[in-house]
Amino acid sequence: MSKILLGAIEAGGTKILCALANENRTILREIRIATADPTETLANMRRFFHNAEQELGKIAAVGVGTFGPIDLDPRSGSFGYITDTPKTAWRGVDFRDAIQQICDAPVMIDTDVNAAALGESTHGAGQDVDTMCYVTIGTGIGVGVIKNKAIVDVSPNIEAGHIRIARHPLDNFIGVCPFHGDCLEGLASGPSLNERWGSAPEALPDHHEAWDIQAFYIAQLCLNLSYILRPDRIIIGGGVMSREILLDKIRISFSEQTAGYSLGRARDLEAYIVTPNLHSPSSGLIGALEMAWGYQKTMKT
């Protein structure tokens, strides 16, 4: 059997992880590159992939999970372009084509959230279920949905971060969403914690009321996803979730807010609402590898 090499890229707002792996998805080479201006960043990516290919051989396909917003409609003339990102130097960059030029291989591109969802579904905390939601709570709030080990393709993409939610009775903060003020992202993203409490989330003690309010909002997202999609599991990651007490608080608030209305699998909350299993390599990088693997497998059959 010939050796298959897969490329993977997890592109975030501050860093970009690039990797080469074999067909078992074992990572052979990996690098972390700062997300600087596009010219410098793409030059660093080119150097890594060229050196790695010289050592290991030709890449068959590349999977990419990226920050955005990005145009993911294959029928669009700007498919694969970064669009209205606050990182202005990246606006209008044809990221998909740039990677295709660097690697001279087919590129499968999706959002960072969808890539992480796929990674957790295939190798992480969602391996044993068919349908799952992956939620990230960080600078923004994103949701990816997986069914039968594949990303559910909602074009352009799910915008669950901006849903309307009921306010916590003790919360009169106006919210930070530039569009809606107090949508979910406006009230429960990392920047909203900073703004509401005048302190970085890491500096707030475990007993601070911030975490009860935060859990109340994230539990509402879980509740809405449960009623709309009926997933087998909800996996919640992202920087804000590094606060360990939050997971249990979310489960308790979720249970209270269901108010006894039956949700099937959601009754076993320790199995239903969990945190990611993959950390190094990350869910996003593993998901990107799975995207590349899935593509080259289709090409062989």
Ligand code: ZN
């Ligand atoms: Zn909003």
